[in-house]
Amino acid sequence: RYGPMTTPTHPLALAPVTAPPATVDGFVKEFLRELNTGQGVALSRSTVNDQYLALARTVRHYLMARWLETTRHQRETKEKAVGYLSAEYLLGRQLGNALLATDLGEIAEKAMAACGLDLVTLRAQEVEPGLGNGGLGRLAACFVDSLATMSIPCIGYGIRYEYGIFKQTFVDGRQVEQPDTWLSLGEPWGFPHPEAAVQVDFGGYTETYRDGDVERTRWVPSWNVLGLPYNYMVPGYQNGRVNTLRLWSAQATKAFDLAIFNAGDYAEAVRAQTFAENITKVLYPEDSTPQGKELRLQQQYFFVACSIRDFINQVMEPGFDLHDLPERVTFQLNDTHPVIAVPELMRILVDEHKWEWDEAWDVTKRCFAYTCHTLLPEALEVWPVDLLGRLLPRHLEIIYQINDAFLAEVRERFPNDELRARSMSIVTDYPDRSVRMAYLATVAGMKVNGVAALHSQLLADKVLPAFSEYWPEKFTNVTNGVTPRRFLRLANPWLSQLITDALGVGWVTDLDRLAELEPYAQDEDFRKAFREAKQTNKERLYALLRARDGIELSGDHLLDVMVKRLHEYKRQTLKILHIVSLYEQIIHERVDPTTITPRTVVFGAKAAPGYRLAKEIIYLINKVGETVNTDPRVAGRLQIAFPANYNVTLAEKLIPAADLSEQISLAGMEASGTGNMKFALNGALTIGTDDGANVEIRQLVGDDNFFGFGMTEPEVAALGASGYQPGSYYESNPQLKAAIDLIASGAFSGGDRNAFEPVVSNLLYHDRFMALADFASYVDAQAAVEAAYADQEAWSKMAILNVARTGFFSSDRSMRDYLSRIWRA
Numbered sequence: 001r002y003g004p005m006t007t008p009t010h011p012l013a014l015a016p017v018t019a020p021p022a023t024v025d026g027f028v029k030e031f032l033r034e035l036n037t038g039q040g041v042a043l044s045r046s047t048v049n050d051q052y053l054a055l056a057r058t059v060r061h062y063l064m065a066r067w068l069e070t071t072r073h074q075r076e077t078k079e080k081a082v083g084y085l086s087a088e089y090l091l092g093r094q095l096g097n098a099l100l101a102t103d104l105g106e107i108a109e110k111a112m113a114a115c116g117l118d119l120v121t122l123r124a125q126e127v128e129p130g131l132g133n134g135g136l137g138r139l140a141a142c143f144v145d146s147l148a149t150m151s152i153p154c155i156g157y158g159i160r161y162e163y164g165i166f167k168q169t170f171v172d173g174r175q176v177e178q179p180d181t182w183l184s185l186g187e188p189w190g191f192p193h194p195e196a197a198v199q200v201d202f203g204g205y206t207e208t209y210r211d212g213d214v215e216r217t218r219w220v221p222s223w224n225v226l227g228l229p230y231n232y233m234v235p236g237y238q239n240g241r242v243n244t245l246r247l248w249s250a251q252a253t254k255a256f257d258l259a260i261f262n263a264g265d266y267a268e269a270v271r272a273q274t275f276a277e278n279i280t281k282v283l284y285p286e287d288s289t290p291q292g293k294e295l296r297l298q299q300q301y302f303f304v305a306c307s308i309r310d311f312i313n314q315v316m317e318p319g320f321d322l323h324d325l326p327e328r329v330t331f332q333l334n335d336t337h338p339v340i341a342v343p344e345l346m347r348i349l350v351d352e353h354k355w356e357w358d359e360a361w362d363v364t365k366r367c368f369a370y371t372c373h374t375l376l377p378e379a380l381e382v383w384p385v386d387l388l389g390r391l392l393p394r395h396l397e398i399i400y401q402i403n404d405a406f407l408a409e410v411r412e413r414f415p416n417d418e419l420r421a422r423s424m425s426i427v428t429d430y431p432d433r434s435v436r437m438a439y440l441a442t443v444a445g446m447k448v449n450g451v452a453a454l455h456s457q458l459l460a461d462k463v464l465p466a467f468s469e470y471w472p473e474k475f476t477n478v479t480n481g482v483t484p485r486r487f488l489r490l491a492n493p494w495l496s497q498l499i500t501d502a503l504g505v506g507w508v509t510d511l512d513r514l515a516e517l518e519p520y521a522q523d524e525d526f527r528k529a530f531r532e533a534k535q536t537n538k539e540r541l542y543a544l545l546r547a548r549d550g551i552e553l554s555g556d557h558l559l560d561v562m563v564k565r566l567h568e569y570k571r572q573t574l575k576i577l578h579i580v581s582l583y584e585q586i587i588h589e590r591v592d593p594t595t596i597t598p599r600t601v602v603f604g605a606k607a608a609p610g611y612r613l614a615k616e617i618i619y620l621i622n623k624v625g626e627t628v629n630t631d632p633r634v635a636g637r638l639q640i641a642f643p644a645n646y647n648v649t650l651a652e653k654l655i656p657a658a659d660l661s662e663q664i665s666l667a668g669m670e671a672s673g674t675g676n677m678k679f680a681l682n683g684a685l686t687i688g689t690d691d692g693a694n695v696e697i698r699q700l701v702g703d704d705n706f707f708g709f710g711m712t713e714p715e716v717a718a719l720g721a722s723g724y725q726p727g728s729y730y731e732s733n734p735q736l737k738a739a740i741d742l743i744a745s746g747a748f749s750g751g752d753r754n755a756f757e758p759v760v761s762n763l764l765y766h767d768r769f770m771a772l773a774d775f776a777s778y779v780d781a782q783a784a785v786e787a788a789y790a791d792q793e794a795w796s797k798m799a800i801l802n803v804a805r806t807g808f809f810s811s812d813r814s815m816r817d818y819l820s821r822i823w824r825a
C-alpha cells in the first residue's frame with residue numbers, strides 16, 4: 001500500500017520529490033497558495049486562524065519530501081525500529097518546533113512580514129495538542145524528538161484523543177474543568193489515512209475447535225470498531241529526517257457485520273456501533289491513580305491492537321517472516337498502559353498464525369521492554385479479571401497461560417517455596433481477583449527500567465524484589481532527559497544565543513558540550529549577559545501573564561517557581577506553608593520586612609478532577625495568594641501568581657524566567673521528574689529533596705550549587721516504620737505552628753475557620769507525605785537561598801554552572817542509553 005503497484009514509466013514519477021526552495025519569495029508564494037487554495041480565502045479577508053493554518057501547511061509542505069524519503073529509506077534498509085507504545089504524548093505547539101527543525105524561522109518571519117503579518121501572533125494562534133497528563137506524556141514527546149534528531153527509526157504509537165487534558169479555570173479560587181477542544185479550529189498537522197484503517201474486536205467468547213489433529217482456541221468477538229490512523233511528522237533537528245507519530249482515532253465500522261449481529265447479543269452489538277467513537281473521545285485526566293474503568297481498558301486495547309497490526313501488516317514488507325520480528329522492532333511499553341500488547345501479540349501468533357505456544361512466547365518476550373514511572377502503590381495498574389474476561393476473553397486466557405507457565409518455572413527453580421510463587425503471580429486474588437499489569441510487563445519484557453538511578457534501585461528493591469532477584473540482569477536504569485531543542489533552543493532564545501556565541505552551534509544536538517561553558521562562570525561580562533537574558537525572560541513572562549491572565553507582577557524579585565501536577569506527594573503544601581510562614585513573620589513583625597529578599601512565587605498545577613484534597617490545596621493556594629497580594633504590609637516583598645491551565649506552552653515561558661526551581665517531593669516518591677532538568681538547563685537553581693533525578697542533578701552540579709534539604713529515602717522509611725506523628729512537629733516547632741494556625745484562623749478566608757479544614761486536618765493528623773517532618777529543613781534551605789541570592793555575582797556563577805553541568809539531561813543521552821541497554825540487547 002505504501003509503494004507503487006506497477007513500475008512507473010513517466011520520468012517525473014521516478015524523480016524523488018523535492019522540497020520547495022527555501023527563500024522568502026518562495027515562502028510567500030507557498031503561503032499565499034495555501035491561504036487561497038487551501039483555506040479558500042484572500043489575504044485581505046483572512047483571519048489569524050486562516051493565516052496560522054496556511055503557515056503551518058506551508059512549513060508542513062517543506063517537510064513532506066523528507067518525510068516520504070525517511071519512510072522509503074526505512075522500508076529499504078529494514079533497520080531495526082523502535083515502536084514506542086504510549087497512551088499519552090504531551091506534544092506542545094508544533095509550528096515553532098517545525099520552523100526550528102527546518103531552519104525556516106527567519107525566512108518565515110520575513111515572509112510573514114512581507115504579507116503584513118506577525119509570526120509571533122500566528123504562532124500564538126496554535127492550540128497545543130495536550131494529549132497527555134504530565135511528565136509521562138511529555139517524556140514520550142521528548143523521546144520521539146530525540147530519536148528523529150539522532151536519525152533512529154521509530155514509530156510513536158498512541159491515541160488521538162478528541163479532547164486532551166482538560167482546560168483548567170478558577171472560579172472563586174476553585175478549579176473548574178473545561179473540555180479541551182483542540183480540534184475545533186482545524187488542526188493542520190495530522191494526516192488521516194483511512195486506507196490503512198484497522199479493525200479491532202471486543203467482547204464475545206472463546207471456543208475450541210479441531211484443526212486437523214490439533215485442538216485450537218478461537219475468539220468469537222461480539223463487536224468491533226475501526227482504528228483510523230492519523231500520521232504526524234516528527235522532524236529531526238535540521239537533519240533531513242522526519243519520523244512518524246501514528247495516533248489512532250476510533251470510528252464505527254461501516255458495514256454492519258451480520259454474522260456477529262446474529263450470533264451475538266443484539267443490544268450489545270448495537271451499543272457498540274453507536275458508541276465506537278467514545279473510545280478515543282477523551283483523555284483520562286488522572287496522572288497517578290489509574291481509573292479501573294471499562295472505557296479506559298478499551299482505549300488501551302484499541303490503540304495497542306491497531307499499532308501491532310499496523311506494524312506487522314503495513315510497516316513490515318509483505319511476506320516478512322514473523323520469526324524475525326525481534327530483530328526488526330522493540331516495542332517499548334511506556335508504563336503499563338499498553339501492556340495488553342503482550343497477550344495481543346501472543347494471540348496473533350498462536351491463534352491467527354497457528355504457532356506453537358513456546359515458539360510464540362520466545363518471539364514475544366524478545367519484542368517488548370517495559371518502563372516503569374512510579375513507586376506509589378496505588379498507581380500500579382490492575383485489571384479485575386471479570387472486566388478483562390468480558391472485554392477481552394481470549395486475552396485473559398492467554399494471561400492465565402503465561403502466568404501458569406511462569407509460575408511452573410518459578411516452582412521448579414524454588415521448590416517448596418509457595419509463598420514466593422504466589423508473590424510473583426500475575427493474577428492475584430486480593431483484594432479482588434485481578435491482573436497485575438506491572439508483573440505481566442516484567443515477565444514478558446526483556447528489560448525493565450526505572451527512570452532515574454534512585455527510582456530504578458527502589459523499583460528493584462521494593463516494588464519488584466522477587467522479580468529482580470529472579471532476573472537480576474533484566475533490571476536496568478535509564479535516567480530521563482528532556483529535548484534541548486524545545487526546552488532550551490526554542491524556549492530560551494536569549495540564553496541560547498549566549499551559549500552559541502561562546503561555543504558555536506553544535507550544542508543543540510550535543511548537549512555535553514555545555515560543559516565548555518564552565519570557565520564562563522568566572523567571566524564577569526558573561527555573567528552580566530546571563531543576568532540580562534534572565535531579566536528579559538522575566539519581562540517576557542510578566543507581559544504574557546498580564547495578557548493571558550490579567551496577573552500584574554512587578555519588581556526585581558527572586559522568581560520562585562513550582563510547576564507540576566498537583567499531588568500530595570509533590571508537596572505543594574510544603575511550599576504554601578513556607579509562604580504563609582514568611583507572611584506570618586512579616587505581619588506579626590517578627591522580621592524586618594526590608595531584610596527579606598523580595599520574592600515572586602509562581603504556581604502551575606492541574607488537579608485530577610476527582611482528587612478532592614488536591615482541589616482543596618489549589619483553593620488554599622489561590623486564597624493565600626489573594627490575601628498576600630493585597631496586603632500592603634508585604635507589598636514589594638512577596639507576591640504569588642497562580643496562572644490557570646499550566647501546560648507546555650506556558651512552561652516554555654515560565655521555566656526560562658525562573659531563578660529558583662522547587663523540586664520538593666518526599667524522598668522516594670518522585671520517580672524522576674523532568675521539570676527539574678528543564679529548570680537547571682535554563683539556569684535556575686534547585687531547592688530540592690534527595691528524590692528522583694534531583695539526586696543526579698545535585699551530584700552533577702555539586703552540593704555548592706544546589707539547595708538540598710529534607711530526609712533521605714532510608715530516613716523516610718525509618719520514620720514511617722517508627723510511626724510518624726505529624727502533630728509532634730506542629731507542637732514542637734513554633735514557626736510551623738504559627739503558619740498552620742494562621743491558615744486555620746480564617747486569615748485567608750475572610751474569617752471562615754472551616755475553609756481549609758480538609759487540608760489542615762490532613763496535615764495535622766495524617767500527612768502521608770511528611771510535609772511537617774521536612775518543614776524545618778525546608779525553611780533553613782530557603783534561608784540559604786535568600787542569602788545566596790543577595791550576592792548576585794555568586795548566584796550567577798552558580799546558575800551558569802548549573803547550565804554547564806547538566807548537559808547529561810538531554811533526552812538524546814536517554815536515547816543512547818535505551819539503545820545500548822535495551823533496544824540493541
Ligand code: F55
Nearest residue numbers: 133135136287288290373451671672673674
Ligand atoms: C498517567 C496516567 C496514569 Cl493511569 C498514571 C500515571 C500517569 C502519569 O502521567 N504519570 C506520570 O507523569 N509519571 C511521571 O513520569 C515522569 C516521566 O518518567 C517522571 O519524571 C515523574 O517522576 C513521574 O511522576
